[in-house]
Amino acid sequence: MLKPRYVFLMVLVLLVGALGLAYARNRTLHIPSFGPKPVVPRDTWQGAYALQSTDLDALAQSAAAMKLDFLFVSDPSRKEHESKEIQGVTLFPSPLYSTSVGNLISLKPAHHMVLSGIEPAQQVRGAGGLPIITTPRSGDTPWTGRLDGATGIEILEPRPDHPLFFIPSQIVREINPTLLAAQLYTAQPEVLHLWDQMVDTPALGICPTLPPEHFWLKNSLRQWIIATAQSYDEDVSRASDIMTSLLAQKFYCYAGLLQGDPQFYFIHEHEKLRAYVSTSDPKRTRISLLRGGAEIMRTHGNKLTYLSPQPGNYRVEVAIEIPNIFWGKHWATVVYSQRVRVDEHFTQRTNAPTSPDHIPTPTPTSEAF
Numbered sequence: 001m002l003k004p005r006y007v008f009l010m011v012l013v014l015l016v017g018a019l020g021l022a023y024a025r026n027r028t029l030h031i032p033s034f035g036p037k038p039v040v041p042r043d044t045w046q047g048a049y050a051l052q053s054t055d056l057d058a059l060a061q062s063a064a065a066m067k068l069d070f071l072f073v074s075d076p077s078r079k080e081h082e083s084k085e086i087q088g089v090t091l092f093p094s095p096l097y098s099t100s101v102g103n104l105i106s107l108k109p110a111h112h113m114v115l116s117g118i119e120p121a122q123q124v125r126g127a128g129g130l131p132i133i134t135t136p137r138s139g140d141t142p143w144t145g146r147l148d149g150a151t152g153i154e155i156l157e158p159r160p161d162h163p164l165f166f167i168p169s170q171i172v173r174e175i176n177p178t179l180l181a182a183q184l185y186t187a188q189p190e191v192l193h194l195w196d197q198m199v200d201t202p203a204l205g206i207c208p209t210l211p212p213e214h215f216w217l218k219n220s221l222r223q224w225i226i227a228t229a230q231s232y233d234e235d236v237s238r239a240s241d242i243m244t245s246l247l248a249q250k251f252y253c254y255a256g257l258l259q260g261d262p263q264f265y266f267i268h269e270h271e272k273l274r275a276y277v278s279t280s281d282p283k284r285t286r287i288s289l290l291r292g293g294a295e296i297m298r299t300h301g302n303k304l305t306y307l308s309p310q311p312g313n314y315r316v317e318v319a320i321e322i323p324n325i326f327w328g329k330h331w332a333t334v335v336y337s338q339r340v341r342v343d344e345h346f347t348q349r350t351n352a353p354t355s356p357d358h359i360p361t362p363t364p365t366s367e368a369f
Helices: 004-028 056-065 120-126 163-175 177-182 189-197 238-247
Strands: 044-052 070-074 084-086 089-093 096-099 102-106 131-134 152-154 204-206 224-229 251-255 264-269 272-277 285-291 294-300 303-307 312-323 329-336 340-342
Touching: 044 056, 044 238, 056 070, 056 084, 056 089, 070 238, 089 238, 096 120, 102 120, 120 131, 152 189, 177 312, 224 238, 251 264, 264 312, 264 340, 272 285, 272 312, 285 303, 294 303
Parallel strands: 044 070, 070 089, 131 152, 152 204
Antiparallel strands: 044 224, 084 089, 096 102, 102 131, 224 251, 251 329, 264 272, 272 303, 285 294, 285 312, 312 329, 312 340
16 A cells, blocks of 8 residues: 555655646647738727726726726716726716616717616607616526617626636736636527517627626726727717617627637628628638528638528628637637628528638728628
8 A cells, every 4th residue: 555655745745747748738829810800900999898896097008908988887977877997998978777687888978867667668768768687597587578679788797707717816806817818718598598589679699797806807898899880980979879879780899818808790682691800710610600590501711791681680600610628629709790680572482501712892882890
């Protein structure tokens, strides 16, 4: 029988060996990026949603350092109704409304109202607000109200770190921080299903930012980026341009902790649905097309074309293959489009996928994102 000290030494050797192998593996693992840096200026406003802060100056300074153009901020200490610009960042006041059927965040404040009854989303909207259902399946009060009165819904919910994740995360952060950040991107079908049930237009799908209690993440403002189309009209203010694009569903969400800014679009033109995303590794990229929440097509690569779509609401999800920290790999969704509505008069008799060699970039007036 081995003496205790030999057992201890054997365990120590195995532990050091396992850590060494993990170090070597994590140091060499590659995460697909959104491709090389574009040679032309980006054509989107980029920002983050649903932040709670009372220090707007510090928040704006952090956002400017991360090259963000706008933030939707909930500040309980302020009663402002108009957007403001601090250090080159447009801040939209977005109050939180707690109700008996769940919580709402309005993209703009409602005017002098008292929430009552069982349809608070319709009340906020009727008072001039733009209510977004927040944390619909988690928190102390999951959403139990009606969906048809809301302007949109959060399609992802931040989930807390497990205590056992602390030590591995600290090690991996020093070795391969992009790999660690990529582990955050997990789809939540139960929340997406609620979005797909919202048949009214607009029904915005919003990706919220990560709350600050995730102890290892320093740039949480970039966890999910909302990219809205620019109008290229010098007479339109940035705040008005961003809000107009949001309500027209001309925006998308992407994983901002990965490397690069994506070139992405999802359009309906010439009796086709087309999607494209820039990526450094098309073989580890896939695009899924969904109609009414059901996947009807999937392509491996960075392009998708679907001919003669039937009437309905369509959207796409872009996923990349991501290694796990210790072993194995998984697919993670890193881009969510908004919905494109196909009406009856646009349809033909058949649906047929194709893979063109090139997908032209749409003009700024195209039905994109």
